[in-house]
Amino acid sequence: MNSESNDLIDIKLDELHHRIRHSAAHIMADAVLEIYPEAKIAIGPATQDGFYYDFDLNHTFSPEDLDKIEKIMLQRIKENLPFERKELTRDQALKMFKDQPYKIEIIENLSKDESISIYEHGNFVDLCEGPHVATTKEVKALKLLSIAGAYWRGDENNSMLQRIYGTAFENKEALDAHLLKIEEAALRDHRKLGRELELFIFDPISPASPFFLPKGTIIYNELIDYVKNLYSTFGYQEVITPLIFSTDLWKQSGHYDNYQENMYFIEVDEREFGVKPMNCPAHALMYASKLHSYRDLPLRYADFGRLHRYERSGVTHGLTRVRTFSQDDAHIFCTEDQIEQEATNFITMIQKSYEIFEFKPPRVALSLRPEKSVGDKSLWDKAEKILKTVLENNKLSYDAMAGEGAFYGPKIDFFVPDAIGREWQLGTLQLDFSLPERFNLEYINQEGNVQRPAMLHRAMFGSIERFMGVILEHYGGALPLWLSPIQATIIPIADRHIDYAEEINQQLIYANFRTNIDSRSERMNSKIRDAQLQKIPYMLIVGDKEQEEKTVAIRKRQDRSQENMNIDMLIKHLTDNLYTKILGTQQEN
RNA sequence: GCCACCGUAGCUCAGGGGUAGAGCAGCUGUUUCGUAAACAGCAGGCCAACGGUUCAAAUCCGUUCGGUGGCUCCA
Incomplete structure (x- = not known):
């Protein structure tokens, strides 16, 4: 292990990620230039979770291109090319990047006395402050994720560039953990939950x-x-105030001049109104x-x-x-x-x-x-x-x-x-x-x-x-009790328990809880499954035993523990837990 | 608004120039069951809309409308 690598162990993980990702961005630009030598490269920084690079070229990237680019990147990494820093004068830099207009623009915006550094690996060279990892091989795990449009310098009056997003880590496990996190985020997407939970x-x-x-x-x-x-x-x-006002009001408030493009207008009785x-x-x-x-x-x-x-x-x-x-x-x-x-x-x-x-x-x-x-x-x-x-x-x-x-x-x-x-x-x-x-x-x-x-x-x-x-x-859809649309669902095991379930339900409704009875002709297992999927905090199961003892068997959404309670104990339990966190498990789907 | 991609049954998705398929959900029966999916049957689609190419378009092309990921903008 060389001394540079030893140093790397000591820097914080964030800093390490930053170096790896910034280096990965360079390697990606290198790969893109190998396939499309005519591509103009813009900027390619590390971000919170990964990196990107912006390109200007006539070919539009497709997902298949990402695979191709990734392959070349892996090859570069295998070659274990060192990242080498060099200092250039302004004139040298302008000459070196004469075919890269975006780089020229960046150089011209640097103040005259600023030193200009470049980083090189293999045949690729980029204008860059650094720092980078020592060699390409230190980018141990990477994945290209998506293609997006982005304006040059973030200004919508400028040309639209193609941006490739990716991420990179110090080892495969960390990358996999990150990708898993993205998948889990998708599972708790509120749009998906909104549909599933109606x-x-x-x-x-x-x-x-x-x-x-x-x-x-x-x-x-x-x-x-x-x-x-x-x-x-x-x-x-x-x-309580109106929804619609004459534009006279919006002129007076300044919204007409400053917020018009975000407003809806209608004309009634030859008068203009704004919502x-x-x-x-x-x-x-x-x-x-x-x-x-x-x-x-x-x-x-x-x-x-x-x-x-x-x-x-x-x-x-x-x-x-x-x-x-x-x-x-x-x-x-x-x-x-x-x-x-x-x-x-x-x-x-x-x-x-x-x-x-x-x-x-x-x-x-x-x-x-x-x-x-x-x-x-x-x-x-x-x-x-x-x-x-x-x-x-x-x-x-x-x-x-x-x-x-x-x-x-x-x-x-x-x-x-x-x-x-x-x-x-x-x-x-x-x-x-x-x-x-x-x-x-x-x-x-x-x-x-x-x-x-x-x-x-x-x-x-x-x-x-x-x-x-x-x-x-x-909450991943598993809302606390006070926010849950249905706070408890009563599950009769067989049809003969429905009357007793109704009794329990009435008492809970009377105590101001939102409850219902799943009286479908389904097996208890199926009703439990549906209640779990609906992320209902409490399942109250009633069968012969409960009916006999005047209790309910409680199953909470976050675990399988069972406990029998009578109605008074139940109401007290629910009241006590109205505002406590009852998070669901994440892997249910 | 811009760049890219997508739009097939309520949902998730397969198919793809010769007239539409699955699973789940739904409905109807049967089943009455002890802690995450009983069994059987039935029904369900102008394949987003409009226009074009073609003997023939869900499939190819164009436009529009929605949506997705970004950019810009924002609660």
Whole structure:
């Protein structure tokens, strides 16, 4: 073993993965150039889970090409070619890459005094900072995964390149484990679960718009009830507002200028109307409907109103990106002095709201002023400064994201990792000095002077639709008892037990549980199987013995343990476990 | 919107220039059963839509509509 390899053992696994994958990207570009010498190569970095390389060539890659490319890559790896770093002057680099326009563009964008490094293996050379593994052989296990389109430099005005994604690991076991993880993720895809568990459907008649079936509606409503309970402790008042407004409103709010391409418009009575993509202007109107005293503030309006946003075809995805949805949306009108306290209260509330789902702590991002924005720069500066202070006072570490804010104000976004490590943007807190200005919102302060309130937009779950998609995948469909559409199914062993099953069912329904009886003419085994597949938390089996003893035999979805209980014990057990995690096993299908 | 791929029964999928197939689900019988699939029968499709090529199109070509994986954009 050479010294370079010894060093490799000491660096962290992440760093090792990065080197392996970055090296694999080079080897892939090498392989592609062998088959298509005319290909123009763009960039090929390592990513979180693998690597990619972007190519510009007339031939369009097919899945069979991936096999061919992979074969050549394996050959290169077998050849055990060393990766060699060299430093070039700018002129040398420009000369060396004269046939690679994308590389030329990169070189020309480097500052003049920057040194330019290249990495070489075999006959392939790439502009690259490194680092790489010592030789191609250290890429021990790799797989090319997919072909996709990608814009050069991520700009949709640029040409579309072909991207090949792959992944690579330090050994075959790690690669196989990763591929298995991808397969398991597919099993808990919320779109698949939605079909199998009869939660929701989609229909081309209303693209990207979920139809919630009865069971899905139960989950949806439970989530909303959960939020409503928090609202009552945190001092929110729920309101109901229209769906359709004259465009006069959208012009006043700024949506007409800044959000038009995402809105639906209709014409009625020779008047143009827009369907709301957000609730905020309606709440501003409500606020303005009477004269407010400082004593009214903070005023917190919550609204589960249905929103419609036109999303470009190609961006929608199951429940997590739809064209119609509702949010656990609320707007807080308050004095400037109250902003920090309100923001802090919200942070407390959002952390509380995630607790029950056992998410890992959210990642926090502060999004700053975007290019397209309304309001004075000084207002933006003030708003951004307040949010920073709030984050610091609440000891939340965060990433500042330039240009990522909403058009009306900066925002704090909460990204939550799910059970298999994917991150979702759920909660958001947005500060807005602009809308109060546009709607001329006022309150009378203690001295009797007219003042302008501040406005906070905030949501914990974000869209209920997206949130539901996330928790379905988080739980793999095995929802905790309080969210399960059917909490227990009663399984009579033979027809003569149906009457007793009915008795049990009535008592459970009376105790406010969602239960049913599987009275089909099927064997018990078959009923158990179906209940397991439906991920019903409890199966209550009743036969001669139970009927005799006035009990039920309980089978939980996550194990096969059996326990007999009478109805009172059962109700207590269910009540005690309403909010505890009852995860299902993963391999059921 | 862009690039690539896909669209056959409720679901999962096979087939592929000569007129459509399986498993599961459904329905009807029989079976009344002790912890993940009883048995038998029946029914189910303008092969996404429209146009073209052809003696003949589910199959080939084009367009549209949906969907999938990415890119850009976003709750």
